[in-house]
Amino acid sequence: MKTEFYTLGTFEFPADAVVIKGKLEAEGIPVFLRDEATINSDPLISAALGGVKLQVYSSDRERAKEIFDDIRSYATDRLGNPVVCPNCKAAKSEIYYTRSNVFYKLFPFFEPRKYQCMQCNFITRPAR
Template sequence: MKTEFYTLGTFEFPADAVIIKGKLEAEGIAVFLKDENTINSYSMVSNAMGGVRLQVYSRDMERAKQIFDEIRNYATDDQGNPIVCPNCKAAKSEIYYSRRNLFFKLFPFFESKKYRCMQCNFVTRPAK
């Protein structure tokens, strides 16, 4: 029998993923951190690898999403105000990097920061 996993989120720093992992495990959900050991050993490759992936079994996906949404931090501007999606007006955005070409995969720190709305998936650049 093949086991399916769902990636609940990705994190640049393993410590951020471990906090969420602890909460999900306390709620009885099995959690796996993909690439955690590699990024702990070689932190400079985190962006190139796409960060630490927090994964749960697909059967636990809905419950894990509910818990994660209750405790997650959404993107904020420099004054601490939540980033509001210009498309649907939701205040649930996360920092997003597309890494669509080889240059940005090799040198991710050159890609400009964008935000992706977690409600409608609209991608926008920050206001200057």
């Protein structure tokens, strides 16, 4: 039987993922942290690997997403204010990388920062 996983979120630092993992496991949801050991051994390659991926079984997706949405923090601008979606005005955005070409796949830290609204999935670039 093939088991499918759903990536609930990605984190630059393993410690951030471990906090969410603890909450989900306390609620009875098994959690897997992909690339955690690699990034713990060399934190400088986190951006190149796409961070630590917090994964749950696909069958637990909806329940895990509800719990995660209740406790997670969303993207903020340089002043600490929540990034507001220009499309739906929700303050629930996360950093989004397209890694659309080979250069950005090899050097993801050069890609311009974008945000994806978690409510309407609109992708935007911050004002400079």
